Amino acid sequence: MVYQGVTYRGSPSGQIVESSFTRESLEADEVVIKVTHSGVCGSELHFLRTGVVLGHEGVGVVQEVGSACERVKVGDRVGWGFNHTSCGYCDHCLSGPSEDQYCKNAKMFGWDSNDQGSFSTLSVRKEEWLFVIPDGLSSENAAPLMCAGATVFTPLIDYVKPIDRVGIVGIGGLGHLAIQFAAKMGCDVVVFSSSESKREEALALGASEFYATKGVTNLADLGMKKPVKYLLLANSGSTNLGIYYPLLDEHAKILLTTYATGDLVTSHPEMTFRGLSIIGTKIGSRYIVYVVVYRSF
Structure with missing residues (x-):
């Protein structure tokens, strides 16, 4: 059987262009999905001038399954994110439930299977990184959970x-979810945004404090009630970490969740004498995606 879909790719001009893909056969561990919903992630911008089919927060309905598939069946609603596959036998895959996204043999959006983004009418994907969407969660709400x-x-x-x-910096695709998760965990959530217009949204999502940073050259002038223990950067292009030091408690951790080109700028003495840490994180493991999906409704 031939599998065909309409896709939307990046291009050298930066315009999104319509194209198509054709698959002549289905492998035993693959699943054919009619795509119904897709999130839009900020990292799409990094691939906008390539030929990659965009989108990696997809949800759709299973149309056909390969002979070796065991977890999903025709008619299931499933979602998928950034990773396509992981090897299952390297140290990262075997070290626990939250590390297989760091598999050195992983195949992922933007580097592999470049005709299988979620900006498409049809997708053919490996069963191993598909997630069945529970009935209580709508497809439009499920899609952003796959990556963001x-x-x-x-x-x-x-x-x-x-x-x-x-503290959470930014109220975009990642930030609006981080605010809700942290608030539901019982944290005291402080939100920072360049725009005062985001205040009502941030407070409605669960923030206890909001500070607009546009035009503020020294964040110490914001008048915070007290510093934060963790600062999650959910904005794009944060490379100068020194600007955030006035927000941080001693021994605080800066959590990097977005991708920016260029080197980070930080102060060695400040990091050392205040005991600060910088921690990077890459998407989520299969376990984490499962937990997010099944605890979000």
Whole structure:
């Protein structure tokens, strides 16, 4: 059987262009999905001038399954994110439920299977990184959880406790989910945005404090009630970490969840004498995506 779909790719001009893909056969561990919903992640911008089919927060309905598939069946609603496959036998795959996204043999959006983004009418994907969507969760709400939700939930669940004071910078695709997760965990959530217009939204999502930073050259002038123990950066292009030091408590951790080109700028003495840490995090493991999906409704 031939499998065909309409896709939407990046191009050298930066315009999104319509194209198509054709698959002549279905492998035993693959699943054919009619795509119904897709999130839009900020990292799409990194691939906008390539030929990659965009989109990696997909949800759709299973149309056909390969002979070796065991977890999904025709008619299931499933979602998928950034990773396509992982090897299952390297140290990262075997070290625990929250590390297989770091598999050195992983195949992922933007580097592999470049005709299988979620900006498409049809997708053919490996069963292993598909997630069945529960009935209580709508497809439009499930799609952003596949990448954005899992990405911010990972450092929150790895490091943060309910008693902690957590700062979140940015209220975009990642930030609006991070605010809700941290608030539901019982954290004292402080939100920073360049725009005063985001205040009502941030407070409605669960923030206890909001500070607009546009035009503020020294963040110490914001007049915060107290510093934060964790600062989750959910904005794009944060490379100068020194600007955030006035927000941080001693021994605080800066959690990097977005991708920016260029080197980070930080102060060695400040990091050392205040005991600060910088922690990077890459999307979410299969376990984390599963937890996010099944605890979000």
